[in-house]
Amino acid sequence: MLDSTRRQFLGQGSRLALGSIALEALLREGALAAPSPQAKAKRVIYLCQSGAPSQIDLFDHKPALEKRFNEDLPASIRQGQRLTTMTSGQDRFPIAPSIFKFSRHGQCGATVSELMPHLASVSDDLCYIKSMFTEAINHDPAITFLQTGAQQAGRPSFGSWISYGLGTENENLPAFVVLLSRGSGRPNCQPLYDRLWGSGFLPSRHQGVKFLSSGDPVLYLKNPPGVSDAGRRRNLDAIAELNGSNHEAFGDPETLTRIAQYEMAARMQTSVPDAADLSGEPQSTFDLYGPEARVRGSYAYHCLLARRLIERDVRFVQLFHMGWDQHNALPKQIRGQCRDTDQPSAALITDLKQRGLLDDTLVIWGGEFGRTVYSQGELTADNYGRDHHPRCFTLWLAGAGIKAGHTHGATDDFSYNITEDPVHIHDLNATLLHLLGIDHERLTHRYQGRDFRLTDVHGEVVRGILG
Amino acid sequence: MVARPQLHPLLLVTLLLSAIRGSGVDFEKEIFPIFEARCLDCHDTATLKGGIGLETFYHAHLPTDAGEALFTPGDVTKSVLFHVVSEADPEKRMPPKGDPLSSGEIELLKRWIEEGAKWPDDGWRPPKHWSYVTPVRSVPPSVNPPLLENRHPNEIDFFITATQQEHGLTLNPEADPARLLRRVTLDLTGLPPTIEQTDAFLADPSYAQYTKVVDELLASPSYGEKWAVPWLDLARYADSEGYQRDSPRSMWPWRDWVITALNEDKPFDQFSIEQLAGDLLPNATESQKIATAFHRNSPLNLEAGTDPNEDHYKQIVDRVNTTGTIWLGSTVGCAQCHNHKYDPISAKEYYELFAFFNNTPMESKQEGMEMGMANMVHIGPVLEVTRSTADIDAELRAEAEYETFLTGIRSDLLEAVDTHVKKDPKGRESLPEEVQKILEQEQEMNLNQCRTISTKLALKNPGMSRRFEEAEIMENRLKEQRKKEVRILQEMSEPRSTFVAKRGDFLSAGEKVSPATPAALHPFPDEFPRNRLGLAKWLVDPANPLAARAYINRLWIELFGQGLVTTPEDFGSQGEKPSHPELLDWLAVSFVEDDHWSMKKSLRRIVLSATYRQSTVVNPKSAEVDPRNQFLWRHPGHRLGAEMIRDQALAISGLLSEKRLGIHVRPFQPETFWRKSAGQSETYYVPSQGEDAYRRGVYTLWRRNAHYPGFANFDAPDRSACVVKRDISNTPLQALTLLNDPVYVEFAGAFGKRIAKEGGDGLDERLEWAFRTALTRTPRAPELELLRSAFETVRSESGSEEKAWREMATILLNLHETISRS
Numbered sequence A: 001m002l003d004s005t006r007r008q009f010l011g012q013g014s015r016l017a018l019g020s021i022a023l024e025a026l027l028r029e030g031a032l033a034a035p036s037p038q039a040k041a042k043r044v045i046y047l048c049q050s051g052a053p054s055q056i057d058l059f060d061h062k063p064a065l066e067k068r069f070n071e072d073l074p075a076s077i078r079q080g081q082r083l084t085t086m087t088s089g090q091d092r093f094p095i096a097p098s099i100f101k102f103s104r105h106g107q108c109g110a111t112v113s114e115l116m117p118h119l120a121s122v123s124d125d126l127c128y129i130k131s132m133f134t135e136a137i138n139h140d141p142a143i144t145f146l147q148t149g150a151q152q153a154g155r156p157s158f159g160s161w162i163s164y165g166l167g168t169e170n171e172n173l174p175a176f177v178v179l180l181s182r183g184s185g186r187p188n189c190q191p192l193y194d195r196l197w198g199s200g201f202l203p204s205r206h207q208g209v210k211f212l213s214s215g216d217p218v219l220y221l222k223n224p225p226g227v228s229d230a231g232r233r234r235n236l237d238a239i240a241e242l243n244g245s246n247h248e249a250f251g252d253p254e255t256l257t258r259i260a261q262y263e264m265a266a267r268m269q270t271s272v273p274d275a276a277d278l279s280g281e282p283q284s285t286f287d288l289y290g291p292e293a294r295v296r297g298s299y300a301y302h303c304l305l306a307r308r309l310i311e312r313d314v315r316f317v318q319l320f321h322m323g324w325d326q327h328n329a330l331p332k333q334i335r336g337q338c339r340d341t342d343q344p345s346a347a348l349i350t351d352l353k354q355r356g357l358l359d360d361t362l363v364i365w366g367g368e369f370g371r372t373v374y375s376q377g378e379l380t381a382d383n384y385g386r387d388h389h390p391r392c393f394t395l396w397l398a399g400a401g402i403k404a405g406h407t408h409g410a411t412d413d414f415s416y417n418i419t420e421d422p423v424h425i426h427d428l429n430a431t432l433l434h435l436l437g438i439d440h441e442r443l444t445h446r447y448q449g450r451d452f453r454l455t456d457v458h459g460e461v462v463r464g465i466l467g
Numbered sequence B: 001m002v003a004r005p006q007l008h009p010l011l012l013v014t015l016l017l018s019a020i021r022g023s024g025v026d027f028e029k030e031i032f033p034i035f036e037a038r039c040l041d042c043h044d045t046a047t048l049k050g051g052i053g054l055e056t057f058y059h060a061h062l063p064t065d066a067g068e069a070l071f072t073p074g075d076v077t078k079s080v081l082f083h084v085v086s087e088a089d090p091e092k093r094m095p096p097k098g099d100p101l102s103s104g105e106i107e108l109l110k111r112w113i114e115e116g117a118k119w120p121d122d123g124w125r126p127p128k129h130w131s132y133v134t135p136v137r138s139v140p141p142s143v144n145p146p147l148l149e150n151r152h153p154n155e156i157d158f159f160i161t162a163t164q165q166e167h168g169l170t171l172n173p174e175a176d177p178a179r180l181l182r183r184v185t186l187d188l189t190g191l192p193p194t195i196e197q198t199d200a201f202l203a204d205p206s207y208a209q210y211t212k213v214v215d216e217l218l219a220s221p222s223y224g225e226k227w228a229v230p231w232l233d234l235a236r237y238a239d240s241e242g243y244q245r246d247s248p249r250s251m252w253p254w255r256d257w258v259i260t261a262l263n264e265d266k267p268f269d270q271f272s273i274e275q276l277a278g279d280l281l282p283n284a285t286e287s288q289k290i291a292t293a294f295h296r297n298s299p300l301n302l303e304a305g306t307d308p309n310e311d312h313y314k315q316i317v318d319r320v321n322t323t324g325t326i327w328l329g330s331t332v333g334c335a336q337c338h339n340h341k342y343d344p345i346s347a348k349e350y351y352e353l354f355a356f357f358n359n360t361p362m363e364s365k366q367e368g369m370e371m372g373m374a375n376m377v378h379i380g381p382v383l384e385v386t387r388s389t390a391d392i393d394a395e396l397r398a399e400a401e402y403e404t405f406l407t408g409i410r411s412d413l414l415e416a417v418d419t420h421v422k423k424d425p426k427g428r429e430s431l432p433e434e435v436q437k438i439l440e441q442e443q444e445m446n447l448n449q450c451r452t453i454s455t456k457l458a459l460k461n462p463g464m465s466r467r468f469e470e471a472e473i474m475e476n477r478l479k480e481q482r483k484k485e486v487r488i489l490q491e492m493s494e495p496r497s498t499f500v501a502k503r504g505d506f507l508s509a510g511e512k513v514s515p516a517t518p519a520a521l522h523p524f525p526d527e528f529p530r531n532r533l534g535l536a537k538w539l540v541d542p543a544n545p546l547a548a549r550a551y552i553n554r555l556w557i558e559l560f561g562q563g564l565v566t567t568p569e570d571f572g573s574q575g576e577k578p579s580h581p582e583l584l585d586w587l588a589v590s591f592v593e594d595d596h597w598s599m600k601k602s603l604r605r606i607v608l609s610a611t612y613r614q615s616t617v618v619n620p621k622s623a624e625v626d627p628r629n630q631f632l633w634r635h636p637g638h639r640l641g642a643e644m645i646r647d648q649a650l651a652i653s654g655l656l657s658e659k660r661l662g663i664h665v666r667p668f669q670p671e672t673f674w675r676k677s678a679g680q681s682e683t684y685y686v687p688s689q690g691e692d693a694y695r696r697g698v699y700t701l702w703r704r705n706a707h708y709p710g711f712a713n714f715d716a717p718d719r720s721a722c723v724v725k726r727d728i729s730n731t732p733l734q735a736l737t738l739l740n741d742p743v744y745v746e747f748a749g750a751f752g753k754r755i756a757k758e759g760g761d762g763l764d765e766r767l768e769w770a771f772r773t774a775l776t777r778t779p780r781a782p783e784l785e786l787l788r789s790a791f792e793t794v795r796s797e798s799g800s801e802e803k804a805w806r807e808m809a810t811i812l813l814n815l816h817e818t819i820s821r822s
Helices: A001-012 A015-026 A063-068 A117-121 A138-149 A158-166 A229-250 A253-276 A284-288 A297-311 A328-352 A425-433 B009-021 B027-038 B081-084 B103-114 B155-166 B177-189 B197-201 B207-219 B222-234 B252-263 B268-280 B286-295 B307-327 B331-336 B347-357 B389-423 B433-440 B447-456 B464-482 B532-539 B549-559 B579-595 B599-608 B622-625 B643-651 B671-677 B690-694 B732-740 B742-758 B762-777 B781-798 B799-814
Strands: A043-049 A104-105 A110-113 A124-134 A174-183 A210-211 A316-321 A361-366 A370-375 A386-388 A392-401 A406-408 A418-420 A446-449 A450-452 B366-369 B372-378 B382-384 B485-487 B498-501 B508-514
Touching: A043 A158, A043 A297, A043 A328, A063 B599, A110 A117, A110 A229, A117 A328, A124 A418, A124 A425, A138 B268, A158 A174, A158 A316, A158 A425, A229 A253, A229 B781, A229 B799, A253 A297, A284 A297, A284 A328, A297 A316, A316 A328, A328 A361, A328 A392, A361 A425, A392 B781, A418 A446, B027 B103, B081 B103, B155 B579, B177 B197, B177 B222, B177 B599, B197 B207, B197 B762, B207 B222, B207 B372, B207 B599, B222 B252, B222 B307, B222 B549, B222 B599, B252 B286, B252 B485, B268 B286, B268 B485, B268 B532, B268 B549, B286 B307, B286 B382, B286 B485, B307 B331, B307 B347, B307 B366, B307 B532, B307 B549, B331 B347, B347 B498, B347 B508, B347 B532, B389 B447, B389 B464, B389 B622, B433 B447, B447 B464, B549 B579, B549 B599, B579 B599, B643 B742, B732 B742, B742 B762, B742 B799, B762 B781, B762 B799, B781 B799
Parallel strands: A043 A316, A043 A361, A124 A406, A174 A210, A174 A316
Antiparallel strands: A104 A110, A124 A392, A361 A392, A370 A386, A446 A450, B366 B372, B382 B485, B498 B508
């Protein structure tokens, strides 16, 4: 009965067809007509370690420090540089050597601490940058800077720029997905918030879609209680037909987009749970990622989910793992953080490689700044804390177009100042865009009378890390 | 002691020598050719790399981006130009490419500077940009009469149709009365018309009646609730600090001030002066002081380790930039780090504006240590506000709610204590002394005592800690209501010194500056005080060419989805030119001179125009000529804003609360959303009970780091910074919100019940009533047919009429037409 009405009304359901044409246009739309043929990467997984992991305890090995335990940091090294007000009042800055053992790994001989044994084992696939630096010294401005290229809120995030520049390749899932997990090292830590994956002044459809860890994976994804799939379909058809009749009468193309977006929403209702359903994964997957991968909302679960989303052609998946802010009790806290992340991060690399996805997927691991060589608060033989340190930190990359088994840049004997090949956040972003086939100086958006870029007016591609 | 300038002996010698030689360096023949050959690639007027221009007299005499002088006549030591060309380090030397300048060339430059750096004024100045020229009231063009016959046009339509004629376009016919009524009611009050209002208008849809309706709507208290929203976006109003801490702050009395001021139609000049400097008005009233909370809406960083001076600097920057955006339609913020590249505002002038705002007390300081970290607290000036009866009623209700909640906790605790006592042979004696004391006291246990008992006895009561936390949130809220407070501006008696922050770095203090306004803008009258009050008066001085234009343009955006200037945040040289410059100026002048800054009058004029009243229908021929509808050949019929969509659904479903003003409310939202993304305090979201769950969106708690998801999905900004124009996106998340958000599911349920109850008897009658309640207009026959058949399908499948009505309600609330201006 409904069907016959529909046919009379629309003529063979042509409205839905029109809707999908509109959707087609919507999907293909990217600011750049097409990524450059030189593009090495098609997709990105960004493993953001929020709170700032200690480079000194994980990657930037400084054996000479052992002999300097509790000595004051030489003024020649500190050079009167700015500190946070958390430690600027300390009467001394005692050197805290890492208590963790380091060894060399893989053919490349990368130095990695005992905290990251799994990651160490895939070192030949990674490229470590030990000479990263940033401009901000507190978390909020720094993570905003890492994410958007500006310290103050309001600019588009990296993922939004990618969605804006390249559009999406997927008709059933968002182009930019965000996954948040809490660290067991420091469960009460810096919170994260929507503007970090916001679209700033870009059209808001480019903002990241946050997957939730309990309830529906996407807010309001599930039909409300008492509404069956068939019932929902019936509603959607009626809505589409009434919208279609409105379009027929008024011709506003926005109505067609609305129809298309309702259809997209309906597809997301099945495609999102399907992507998030791990029941089809064999035991070997969980052996690889670790048992935590079965716990929804954990970092391990998100690494596995990231791979599943990438397989489904989601353009940009960003994980945030919180809890890396070790101002005190660093040894205890960082063990927890590494337990959360070491095996799954390494598993993700292995898994992508096995599936042939690492060749065109870019993986980035890093936080918003580094940590100080001197101890914040009391220093004992087995305990110390470290304050924020923007002047150097370590970050690693893997995958598409990245020079594997390589270490770039170096710091002084105190992991305090950069001695070789400094890489600014803008340089990193310029390089990531380059790998995605985008000239960072040409991906712009005009707002407030200015052409804005992710890299502001800076950034140079770091040739030394390209494969 | 003041240092007296001394003539350097060497300079004296040089001067003497050149006097003896009788001829100095020839700029045109000897100096400019060096610039042309070696410098202008990067330092011509088009590029101005580093803020340095060597092509014109004008640019050469501006300080560089770093705030330094390119050359100081007579003093090479203070001449960047000389330093960079004679620099030994090739990394720092200029020019960066090719050979360094020859020693002869360097010597020439040196002598030229020592001789006074003579550069003939070539007369070049940046051309005065249209927006800096005072608007004049142009005579509306005459338009071929038949075009506007029987359309009841006003001046706006003459301007619009004249431009249309040039492009071979015409106005659409007038929208049908029901659609027009719906559009204007939503635009003026943010709510849809009721069926009664619709019937009344349909009985007499004349222009005279339309005018009457417009006047009634403008007088409705809902007007202020609707029009406050764009102002709150500009003012970056929120109920939390922002940044990662994002703890609650009490600013809502200011939000009420805005709604009240709009409803009273406080003229825009007074509206502006009170918000920027109400505290400095003679005998400032409480209301005028509350108004100054406007600039206390800046985010505040209470993250441990923040330097309070740095955050103070950032707040002033935010105040300067927000002021520039709203009253100057200008991107003054560009000059924070360097001379504005395109508009005539230098970095020094930026900090002169900054100086007006820099005399307010510090907002935060470090206090104590927490886990080895300095804790940050707010210390800025706060005003305790007199409470209204409504405020006191609200407090009493909140108190009752809190008491009921606490009673529940108490009785569960006592039960747990009983069980505990029974298990121990020593009975009550076994309880710790502290606990016994609490149990024996006469008065009821307070929250802290409940907590003590629970901890001391290590009671395993699932959910109790969560309930404690909820109770604490309610308690805090109650405190906030008992003491109605708002943060305000205050002028310090000892002014703070202001320095140019070189390259925008607050640690690099440059030249000291005092309050002044940019030279390229209208003059600052001598009789105005050189403080915030003077600045406020200067901003709304009728001589300011920008304030009224920017205001009118924002008004236009609200009504037509895009401005007459499509870059409303930038009227500068990089912004778009107005699509209808004469109309913009005519409206701006009328706003100031005829309406005396009355916001209601200027709004009224626009909604009475034939341009506003025309239909949204797309005429394919016009669409081909002007696909972006820049010339307004149709009403754009753009989507409603976030709050309007929810308010409308509340009104349609009959749930909308009529309560106005007061402390913010928390409509239901999924708990998981709040916990993961919100700041460190208030980890739980405790939804409001009763009527407060159904208040208008403007009263919804605005937490910057977790703002209401139902609004965020419809482009409501998080309000971390001033937003002039919201995006109007169209996304699948919007579909999911309207279909599945429990709030909308509840609205649909209520609407369904309402249809069955109020919609009349027959099926068609009810369907028509429902359709008209949601969309104002009457359904066309096929639409009614489709709904009837859909209804019958559900009813026969489910056997439930209620379910069938709920589905009809869902369909109607989800239509594109429902969430748009049709």
